[in-house]
Amino acid sequence: EAQVTQNPRYLITVTGKKLTVTCSQNMNHEYMSWYRQDPGLGLRQIYYSMNVEVTDKGDVPEGYKVSRKEKRNFPLILELPSPNQTSLYFCASSDRGSSTDTQYFGPGTRLTVL
């Protein structure tokens, strides 16, 4: 089944404790992206990657890092989490070679930073 998976789905942590949220897709998509969703602010793009070893900042990259060493994986790293990073996070992927340009989203990771 074609899908985007994220782990963990729920995470409660404390300020300053490094964490990684993993994202993996099995559709051989070149493009991957991270969004965060907050009440009243909608979904905002954090980082994106056009291909392996190619990443760039989205609209709200501060406090986050990403890497793209393999095509299927695009982890989101919070090295010093802070309470303002409490949010619902979504990973997405799409096939840039397709004319439809539809994006497939993961199930989400609900992060709470105390």
Place this chain on the structure above:
Amino acid sequence: DAKTTQPTSMDCAEGRAANLPCNHSTISGNEYVYWYRQIHSQGPQYIIHGLKNNETNEMASLIITEDRKSSTLILPHATLRDTAVYYCIVRVPMEYGNKLVFGAGTILRVKS
């Protein structure tokens, strides 16, 4: 990307067609209309997209006016599981960054 305007919320009876409107009066000639939905904090789900012609797939139909300034998403036989926030997005496909700009969307409540 062109801005879109959608009603804040709509109700629909189960089994009836749900017609969700979207205004995009500043749409450019090369911008497509995309519809996504989000069911209660799940990941957004692609529904359908189109440029000028009406489109239909297994989930929905998309009707785009001739001047392309507005469109309507039609769920032909709404079920309770179609209760969700529906987002209308206009954009150029494959643009650099591939960012989807989600507005507030329309909350569709399907009632039995």
